[in-house]
Amino acid sequence: MNSPFQAVTKDIENAAGWQQKYRQIMLLGKQLPVMPEALKVDDALVKGCESKVWLYIDFDHTENSLVLAGDSDTRIVKGLLALILALYNGLTPQQATQINAYDEFERLGLISHLSPSRGNGIKAMVDKIQAMAEQKR
Amino acid sequence: MNSPFQAVTKDIENAAGWQQKYRQIMLLGKQLPVMPEALKVDDALVKGCESKVWLYIDFDHTENSLVLAGDSDTRIVKGLLALILALYNGLTPQQATQINAYDEFERLGLISHLSPSRGNGIKAMVDKIQAMAEQKR
Amino acid sequence: MFDIAKIRADFPLLKQQINGQPLVYLDSAATSHKPQAVIDALTHFYSAENANVHRGRHTLSDNATRKYEQARKSLANYFQVESNELVWTKGATESINLIANGLTSKLKAGDKVAISAIEHHANIVPWQQLVKRIGAELIVLPITSDLVIDAQQCAEFIEQHKPKVVAITHASNTLGNITDLAPIIQACKNINAISVIDGAQAAMHLRPNLREIDCDFYVFSAHKMLGPTGLGGLYGRFELLNSLDAYQTGGEMIETVSLTQSNFREAPGKFEAGTPNIAGVIAFTEAIEYLTSLNFQQMRQHEHTVFSYAIKQLSAIDGITIYSQHHNNIGNISFNYKNEHPFDLATLLDGFGVAVRSGHHCTQPIMSQLSISGTVRASFALYNTKEDVDALITALKNSIELLD
Amino acid sequence: MFDIAKIRADFPLLKQQINGQPLVYLDSAATSHKPQAVIDALTHFYSAENANVHRGRHTLSDNATRKYEQARKSLANYFQVESNELVWTKGATESINLIANGLTSKLKAGDKVAISAIEHHANIVPWQQLVKRIGAELIVLPITSDLVIDAQQCAEFIEQHKPKVVAITHASNTLGNITDLAPIIQACKNINAISVIDGAQAAMHLRPNLREIDCDFYVFSAHKMLGPTGLGGLYGRFELLNSLDAYQTGGEMIETVSLTQSNFREAPGKFEAGTPNIAGVIAFTEAIEYLTSLNFQQMRQHEHTVFSYAIKQLSAIDGITIYSQHHNNIGNISFNYKNEHPFDLATLLDGFGVAVRSGHHCTQPIMSQLSISGTVRASFALYNTKEDVDALITALKNSIELLD
Numbered sequence A, B: 001m002n003s004p005f006q007a008v009t010k011d012i013e014n015a016a017g018w019q020q021k022y023r024q025i026m027l028l029g030k031q032l033p034v035m036p037e038a039l040k041v042d043d044a045l046v047k048g049c050e051s052k053v054w055l056y057i058d059f060d061h062t063e064n065s066l067v068l069a070g071d072s073d074t075r076i077v078k079g080l081l082a083l084i085l086a087l088y089n090g091l092t093p094q095q096a097t098q099i100n101a102y103d104e105f106e107r108l109g110l111i112s113h114l115s116p117s118r119g120n121g122i123k124a125m126v127d128k129i130q131a132m133a134e135q136k137r
Numbered sequence C, D: 001m002f003d004i005a006k007i008r009a010d011f012p013l014l015k016q017q018i019n020g021q022p023l024v025y026l027d028s029a030a031t032s033h034k035p036q037a038v039i040d041a042l043t044h045f046y047s048a049e050n051a052n053v054h055r056g057r058h059t060l061s062d063n064a065t066r067k068y069e070q071a072r073k074s075l076a077n078y079f080q081v082e083s084n085e086l087v088w089t090k091g092a093t094e095s096i097n098l099i100a101n102g103l104t105s106k107l108k109a110g111d112k113v114a115i116s117a118i119e120h121h122a123n124i125v126p127w128q129q130l131v132k133r134i135g136a137e138l139i140v141l142p143i144t145s146d147l148v149i150d151a152q153q154c155a156e157f158i159e160q161h162k163p164k165v166v167a168i169t170h171a172s173n174t175l176g177n178i179t180d181l182a183p184i185i186q187a188c189k190n191i192n193a194i195s196v197i198d199g200a201q202a203a204m205h206l207r208p209n210l211r212e213i214d215c216d217f218y219v220f221s222a223h224k225m226l227g228p229t230g231l232g233g234l235y236g237r238f239e240l241l242n243s244l245d246a247y248q249t250g251g252e253m254i255e256t257v258s259l260t261q262s263n264f265r266e267a268p269g270k271f272e273a274g275t276p277n278i279a280g281v282i283a284f285t286e287a288i289e290y291l292t293s294l295n296f297q298q299m300r301q302h303e304h305t306v307f308s309y310a311i312k313q314l315s316a317i318d319g320i321t322i323y324s325q326h327h328n329n330i331g332n333i334s335f336n337y338k339n340e341h342p343f344d345l346a347t348l349l350d351g352f353g354v355a356v357r358s359g360h361h362c363t364q365p366i367m368s369q370l371s372i373s374g375t376v377r378a379s380f381a382l383y384n385t386k387e388d389v390d391a392l393i394t395a396l397k398n399s400i401e402l403l404d
Ligand SMILES: Cc1ncc(COP(=O)(O)O)c(C=O)c1O
Pocket: C251, C273, C274, C275, C276, D029, D030, D091, D092, D093, D094, D120, D122, D123, D169, D171, D172, D173, D198, D200, D201, D221, D232, D362
């Protein structure tokens, strides 16, 4: 497992009860680097969500790595988004395809947020990143 | 209770088992006077039935009595029709309105044939006769 | 007396645990729960009575048909109308589509259709489609600044603009406000406009006497009236109803079919093509019987008590904005906390076992009007209690603490 | 092995008594019975899982949505198609209406739509309405003298007349004949015609692989596939499906709504306005799982054995005319006895506990072709047995005796 993700999830894993877990997730969201407004284009908007969620996804050819940025108008989704970014940002496509976000969310007790029903866009984001990684591999 | 009806229903009441009951009903149908083809007009056709059922209904002003004739292409409905005719034919409107066909069919164990669901037109016929009797009273 | 403990015991779902805590269900505007009698009727139907209707020449089919038609009578009784004025559909949405489609040949280019700005999407989009199809115009009835349909103003607006059709809600799903229908329907009558009332939210709470309301059409969903999903219907004044263009076609709704031509039956059969939701209809009778077994005044009094208490308790929390009108409300409260996203609040409330809804509630025009993206909505039904309100308030305070 | 005793035990309705005698249910073409698992799923949903879908921000709603979407996957698996190619409707009739309506803007005056003469009214009247609306023409595919859709002849007819749409049944409800679809669908492809297959009868008996059949649309009813009433659906090749005009409009099917304009979602959402039959969909998954848990070859073999036995026994009775083809049949046998009215026969059979259907079976054109007013139809499903056939034959002989 890559270490930026381990670093950010430590507090979630150690959280006592679901309230603390959500508190940690929202904290993560707060720490997410500001997404440049210029990147918040329609194309980056994840459709069909109750909350607004943007995911910018690019590929750095020199570094052979995924470049991700994102934002959301809700705290919880923004925190989950931060988790996703920590999981994938800066990885090579090869590394990214080896990551199973479902397993990680399962482990953190957050799997329900990845269900198709949530409509919070988290699942759509993971799918989008995985598709990009597959394509660039 | 008027006697033509009692006469025809005696055998039904005494029937041993439902087979005999149906046999009696079909027998009654066979004995029904032939309905003149001229009376089998569209207006006399009872709608929405699986079987074809005609009911001709008129009022004899001199005798102050209901004049009924009918036919059906099925034996069982024709027999039930014969029962209805025996119940109402030749009655004055006053007498007719005092008759409760439902009670009679109930007594004979044939009430299910008078349910709206049957779609055999028996209920529609009773309603039509009662309406005429009400109107002429 | 309105025996709330007994009533709650009739609804098995209220005994659920969510996230290890007792469920506090405040989402009845989305769908209501079902009394045991409704569930039992479904089980009994499929276990002992299952058959298709109107077709069979056998006992099961006869019995199913009789029960199916009996259900129509029960509902006619509930709404105080005639059985043949009630059409079964799959829900309020289909009912409105059926009406809007059925009015096609009664309208012409340039005619106006009026709706209000607080309608559910189901009472907006079908009318948009209708006016687009025939080149008619959609006009919007005035509402007050606190988002209430102003009956007097509406009546004047209607007499002035002379729409051919007026489609408004009896109560708003987002805000709960009850529309004062009388002046509006009178105005419709004055100018011969057809009135269509969206009763999806009101039908359970207000037990509307449709003869008295005297509208032309009234639509409802069974699942919001203690009944099963996949069922709804509409009332239509018989002659008008019968004169609507047919909607769906196929078996059951025809009198004769040849390869070149077909004749349709009279209403309501004309509008019920295909095998209906037989089990749903029969089980829904139990819901109607359940509702009518309750004393209406007592039920409304109970609902009102719980609602008022909720409004009072919510108002006492600093930073809460309530969008719903405080009086004349079926029991739906839309609110926000400061600038927090309703999604976050609802997610945290769920953690505490409190089920509310967040979002635009299929009323995007209201959200635009308020310049917000959504609200948290707590909606109450006859089985809710003051304790539910207390649980909501506690959970809300704890959630706010987590957010602050 | 196909353990018929175990299977029968799964269907509680088969234990009913009719008129004091064990029920012999031979009316599965009208509606099938439901295995206990389907009934239990309904009870469980309403008792422990009830919530609206796609809307909630709470656990119940999330779980209901997940199960609801899972059901689509199960069915996609059954038909070997993609989930987003399946639309839920209230039944096969609505499905055909949705397609016929959705094709409106793809057709123009003078275009031809082809159906066969053995179609159910549900696959006739919506097309009559469509061609009437746009000034197109309805043409009728040739059938053989024994009322079978002749695939080769049909293919030629299609290539010659070049209809834009071909709508035919996969199996006749009245006669049970299975259509040889391959040549017909190939002909449609050759001339770019849209193929619509009415699978209401075939979907349960034939477990159709729609990828292999390669039609454009396929419709079905859940209640004829061991599922609940008030539910059905359609398969549509995604791009074509997505390009259909929207049918019903309202909540759920939109992306954005303003008072002046609305944008619709992609298929299947675009065609699912309003609250769906949530409990129905979730319970239907159990029906699909039940069907797929059975070995298909064994099930068909069993059905074939019972059907062939019934044909043989019926043929042995003097005066019986069988209208159905004896081979390649899903299990529906239409017959008459001499000139006796089917109503009388069916009524007497019911007296003996045997449930059959009499009448025109929503296929009046077939009746005209045969110059009869109706037939008695005994239709079989996987839970029927040779003993059911024996009971039918005994009851039939006794009924004939009563009539003669
Ligand atoms: C061949 C066929 N098509 C269509 C239908 C219509 O199905 P439903 O009544 O479930 O809509 C039926 C049902 O009788 C049928 O047998």
